[in-house]
Amino acid sequence: MPGKEHQPTPKELRSRKIAEQTAAFLKAGGKIKEVSPGASGLPSIKDVKRSYQVSIRGFLS
Known part of the structure; x- marks a missing residue:
């Protein structure tokens, strides 16, 4: 409509x-x-698994 200001969408914001x-x-x-x-x-994911395995080994020993 003429005269209405454009309201930005959440994506635009x-x-x-x-x-x-x-x-x-x-x-x-x-x-x-x-x-x-x-x-x-x-x-x-390999790095994450390796890190997890190392931390579990330290915890269990």
């Missing part, structure tokens, strides 16, 4: 907030590294 946070991070001297496709930055 979230995107705007992320953009503002990113700009502030970069302005404060932060750097962004590119993550290769398929990488998540999380430890692999």
Whole structure:
């Protein structure tokens, strides 16, 4: 309708907030590294299992 102001959707608000946070991070001297496709930055399941096994062995001995 003419004269009605556009109300941003939750998705638009979230995107705007992320953009503002990113700009502030970069302005404060932060750097962004590119993550290769398929990488998540999380430890692999093998690393998690290995860590769990090591902690259980220490607990049981």
